[in-house]
Amino acid sequence: MGVKLLLDKADVPGIRTYEVYRREGGYRAVEKALKQMTTDEIVEEVKKSGLRGRGGAGFPTGMKWSFIAKPEGVPRHLVCNADESEPGTFKDRYLMEFLPHLLLEGLIVSSYALGSHDTYIYIRGEYAWITTILEEAIEEAKAAGWLGKNILGTGFDCNIHVQRGGGAYICGEETALIESLEGNRGNPRIKPPFPAIQGLWMRPTVVNNVETLAAVVPIINMGGEEYAKIGVGKSTGTKLISACGNINKPGVYEIDMTITVEEFIYSDEYCGGIKDGKKLKACIPGGSSVPILPANLLLTTAKGEPRYMNYESLSDGGFATGSMLGSGGFIVLDEDQCIVKNTYTLARFYRHESCGQCSPCREGTGWMEKILQKIETGKGEMSDIDLLWDIQRKIEGNTICPLGDAAAWPVAAAIRHFRDEFEWHINNPELSQTSNFGLQHYADPIHVPA
Amino acid sequence: MVTTFNDTQITEFKRLVARYPEGKHKSALLPALHLAQDSFGGWLSTETLDYVASLLQIEPIEVYEVATFYSMYNLKPVGKFVFEVCQTGPCMVSGSDHIIDYIKKTLDIQPGETTKDGLFTLKLVECLGACGYAPMMQVGKIYKEHLTKEKVDSIIAEYRAQATNN
Ligand SMILES: Cc1cc2nc3c(=O)[nH]c(=O)nc-3n(C[C@H](O)[C@H](O)[C@H](O)COP(=O)(O)O)c2cc1C
Ligand code: SF4
Ligand code: FES
Numbered sequence: 001m002g003v004k005l006l007l008d009k010a011d012v013p014g015i016r017t018y019e020v021y022r023r024e025g026g027y028r029a030v031e032k033a034l035k036q037m038t039t040d041e042i043v044e045e046v047k048k049s050g051l052r053g054r055g056g057a058g059f060p061t062g063m064k065w066s067f068i069a070k071p072e073g074v075p076r077h078l079v080c081n082a083d084e085s086e087p088g089t090f091k092d093r094y095l096m097e098f099l100p101h102l103l104l105e106g107l108i109v110s111s112y113a114l115g116s117h118d119t120y121i122y123i124r125g126e127y128a129w130i131t132t133i134l135e136e137a138i139e140e141a142k143a144a145g146w147l148g149k150n151i152l153g154t155g156f157d158c159n160i161h162v163q164r165g166g167g168a169y170i171c172g173e174e175t176a177l178i179e180s181l182e183g184n185r186g187n188p189r190i191k192p193p194f195p196a197i198q199g200l201w202m203r204p205t206v207v208n209n210v211e212t213l214a215a216v217v218p219i220i221n222m223g224g225e226e227y228a229k230i231g232v233g234k235s236t237g238t239k240l241i242s243a244c245g246n247i248n249k250p251g252v253y254e255i256d257m258t259i260t261v262e263e264f265i266y267s268d269e270y271c272g273g274i275k276d277g278k279k280l281k282a283c284i285p286g287g288s289s290v291p292i293l294p295a296n297l298l299l300t301t302a303k304g305e306p307r308y309m310n311y312e313s314l315s316d317g318g319f320a321t322g323s324m325l326g327s328g329g330f331i332v333l334d335e336d337q338c339i340v341k342n343t344y345t346l347a348r349f350y351r352h353e354s355c356g357q358c359s360p361c362r363e364g365t366g367w368m369e370k371i372l373q374k375i376e377t378g379k380g381e382m383s384d385i386d387l388l389w390d391i392q393r394k395i396e397g398n399t400i401c402p403l404g405d406a407a408a409w410p411v412a413a414a415i416r417h418f419r420d421e422f423e424w425h426i427n428n429p430e431l432s433q434t435s436n437f438g439l440q441h442y443a444d445p446i447h448v449p450a
Numbered sequence: 451m452v453t454t455f456n457d458t459q460i461t462e463f464k465r466l467v468a469r470y471p472e473g474k475h476k477s478a479l480l481p482a483l484h485l486a487q488d489s490f491g492g493w494l495s496t497e498t499l500d501y502v503a504s505l506l507q508i509e510p511i512e513v514y515e516v517a518t519f520y521s522m523y524n525l526k527p528v529g530k531f532v533f534e535v536c537q538t539g540p541c542m543v544s545g546s547d548h549i550i551d552y553i554k555k556t557l558d559i560q561p562g563e564t565t566k567d568g569l570f571t572l573k574l575v576e577c578l579g580a581c582g583y584a585p586m587m588q589v590g591k592i593y594k595e596h597l598t599k600e601k602v603d604s605i606i607a608e609y610r611a612q613a614t615n616n
Contacts, residue, residue: 075471086540118471125484125522126578128591161469166480166520183479183512185519201474242582244540250582288539288577324480329581337543345539349576352521378451 005218005238006211007254009102016133018140027146029220033109033203034154037220039095042450043111046216048224050236051403055081055172055209056327057227058311059115060272061216062345067196068114069204069309078116079181080107080213083165083172084121086327087288087349091240092210094252096123099214100137104160108146109220111158113208115336118159122177125164134162141435169353173401174207175199176355187355188401211240239328241270245283246334248272256426257310261285262299264309265332278334281439282418285314286326288346290407291413292339292444293323319413324442335439339421343414344372349372350407368411375422385422389415453497455505459489463505475509479516483523492532493524521575528562529571534588537574539604540581548575549585549597556606569608570615 014020015051021027025242040244047062054214060110066077066106080103096103103121108230113117123131127262138160141147149157163181165171171180175189180199199205200415219227228236236259244250247265249272265280274280302321307313333342368391371384392408399405415422420436455583462485463478463515470477482505486498494517517523524532535550554560557570564571580586583595594605 088540088581090579090583093579118477124579125520126478126588130594145568163469163477164481164484166516167522168482168520177574180480181477182474183476183506183508185515201471244581244584245543250580284539329539331543331581333543342539342543345542347536349538352576355519379550415490 045224055212174262287329544584
């Protein structure tokens with residue numbers, strides 16, 4: 001069993017309630033931080049911990065916090081990003097649903113460190129029942145004196161509010177989220193100014209992911225240095241992985257980032273192997289935006305070394321032969337899955353979610369969807385593959401926000417690693433409607449544990 | 451259909467607005483639209499949008515541009531129960547196609563349509579954050595996960611019964 005810092009108490013009956021959470025040692029981090037630490041000391045501990053943002057980009061959290069502007073007389077805000085809409089990602093939902101007080105505890109400590117008296121949780125609108133769970137937890141925490149005015153007699157005031165979104169992936173992007181929180185369409189802003197200078201209502205704002213803010217609790221409790229000892233290299237602490245697709249045990253797992261991808265997929269502690277005894281074909285290891293890898297490049301790097309479940313190892317080889325840890329949305333595809341069809345559904349997703357501000361993203365996502373649909377339904381031409389490649393390349397790096405890149409990468413990676421499957425679709429328009437290209441050499445020469 | 455909130459709904463509306471600082475009441479727009487949709491038959495008519503604008507003291511156009519941007523707001527009437535079935539990659543590789551086909555056949559409707567009795571609308575949606583519990587759909591505020599044909603049958607029966615009992 002690996003170390004668990006976030007989900008260690010998830011199975012305790014009644015842990016969702018304040019009473020049980022507190023009895024199990026909850027809110028100790030708030031006591032320690034507010035009574036014994038200065039705000040600078042908290043930021044310093046978070047820096048020492050090496051914690052990197054768990055929302056997808058992996059930016060060092062302590063450094064982000066130190067950028068927040070502190071102009072005289074202007075309120076600052078902490079915003080918790082609970083939009084969780086990246087396909088394959090459902091870890092924040094799990095954390096909020098089962099351990100709402102862990103998130104609140106992290107939010108109170110972080111709000112104190114940043115000087116936020118009104119902190120907002122922006123949650124995707126579809127998570128309606130979780131909104132209720134969070135609001136109940138907030139009432140409990142308030143009744144017990146952890147929120148509201150003069151918390152623990154320290155003079156620090158803080159309220160936490162939950163706002164539901166309206167159904168838009170783009171509102172997970174931090175500036176679109178801020179627009180949405182202001183009651184506008186979710187159109188990302190041009191940076192600079194960065195939110196740390198002018199964010200919510202043009203006030204200094206920090207936006208962090210749910211898991212990032214929850215991780216502040218063990219960091220305060222154990223100290224940044226101890227936290228940094230868990231994991232490896234710049235992948236410190238633990239990471240929540242939401243595993244889905246064709247595996248025996250889909251679900252949310254907390255890992256320390258020293259395990260191999262092979263262990264994660266095949267061990268019974270985690271995914272429990274590929275469903276129905278089938279073979280692994282491909283995997284998107286960090287949410288739908290990151291490059292898909294064929295089995296052989298997933299389990300070992302191009303150099304033939306084992307690949308590990310951490311930031312550095314998953315991106316080893318760059319986009320040519322690697323991918324990214326991203327949001328931790330781990331999507332596994334078995335030998336019967338069609339790469340063209342999978343790529344098509346993702347292209348449709350990005351077309352649907354493009355906010356429409358930049359032409360390369362607005363038009364390009366639509367073109368990619370149409371061409372992929374054409375190939376998938378047996379009407380493709382050989383020139384379509386190069387056309388797709390050309391379109392994705394022209395989107396990447398040419399847009400206001402990273403959604404453009406997020407839409408381009410999955411298409412690029414699918415063509416890069418599975419070009420022969422696209423060609424087979426085009427050469428066999430009828431056969432491809434009833435059968436799949438299968439495994440071919442994508443899984444060679446790796447071995448599959450018995 | 452009346453388009454004014456009753457007392458309970460007004461209280462809830464005021465609670466939503468109170469979460470934001472003075473003068474930042476426009477922030478309550480998304481939550482207010484959810485409240486309006488829940489209160490007025492599951493969709494937002496132009497009258498409803500205008501009403502929300504008047505409550506928040508903002509221009510109607512500010513409400514229209516938001517209501518048309520977000521996928522959860524229905525701008526046309528929908529059935530009593532909306533089946534929003536996820537069709538994105540992870541659900542697709544877990545068999546969502548079969549579930550969608552089965553619902554189409556069983557209810558005899560296409561995506562975007564409502565059954566003649568006004569009970570069910572089928573909507574195809576993108577990832578709802580339940581990829582590990584696929585195939586899945588959202589019905590109102592509830593997620594129905596690990597769908598099978600049998601489970602779809604019992605869900606339909608459950609809502610039919612609920613409709614007759616009310
Ligand atoms: C299109 C798009 C969608 C995103 N969706 C999310 C999301 O759902 N949740 C999240 O935490 N971050 C999301 N992000 C990343 C945020 O912009 C931001 O980097 C993050 O919330 C910062 O928090 P962290 O540093 O704690 O990871 C998204 C980014 C983009 C470009
Ligand atoms: S890249 Fe796409 S989603 Fe991002 S701002 Fe441009 S059009 Fe909108
Ligand atoms: S892909 Fe269907 S819930 Fe995520």
